[in-house]
Amino acid sequence: MNILVLNGPNLNLLGVREPEIYGRGTYGELCETVRGAAARLGVSVSFFQSNHEGALVDAVQQALGVYDGIVLNPAAYTHTSVALLDAVKAVGIPTVEVHLSDPDAREPFRRVSYVRAACVATVKGMGFAGYVRALEILTGAGA
Numbered sequence: 001m002n003i004l005v006l007n008g009p010n011l012n013l014l015g016v017r018e019p020e021i022y023g024r025g026t027y028g029e030l031c032e033t034v035r036g037a038a039a040r041l042g043v044s045v046s047f048f049q050s051n052h053e054g055a056l057v058d059a060v061q062q063a064l065g066v067y068d069g070i071v072l073n074p075a076a077y078t079h080t081s082v083a084l085l086d087a088v089k090a091v092g093i094p095t096v097e098v099h100l101s102d103p104d105a106r107e108p109f110r111r112v113s114y115v116r117a118a119c120v121a122t123v124k125g126m127g128f129a130g131y132v133r134a135l136e137i138l139t140g141a142g143a
């Protein structure tokens with residue numbers, strides 16, 4: 001099983017960015033955590049992060065025929081992007097929406113998630129462990 005872990009804008013700044021909300025772990029450490037979980041689950045993972053909406057849409061489109069699942073943290077594009085929603089719907093690849101924080105418990109504008117309608121599950125408020133949970137959901141482990 002091949003899984004794509006897709007992260008949106010500003011997640012490259014993890015560790016520096018609002019650590020009281022997102023924690024002190026870096027993006028590289030997040031990838032290491034996910035790599036470890038993937039090895040345990042016997043799946044292969046690839047990572048892509050972009051600050052650009054179109055690049056994320058391209059990555060979802062290019063996942064077709066290559067990946068069996070997507071772990072997607074669209075970051076701020078969660079709350080704005082119909083294009084990402086449409087891309088996930090278009091490829092039909094099982095996708096889990098992940099957020100480090102719990103956007104529903106923050107500012108009202110974070111309560112809207114466009115992409116959620118195309119996702120098989122949403123994991124939020126669990127920090128890095130949420131990505132591991134998303135992998136488990138996609139692989140059917142611990143369901």
Ligand code: DQA
Nearest residue numbers: 073075076099100101103110
């Ligand atoms: C986030 C939550 C979003 O509201 C925010 O814009 C992000 C990160 C999270 O992982 O908690 O950039 O997706």
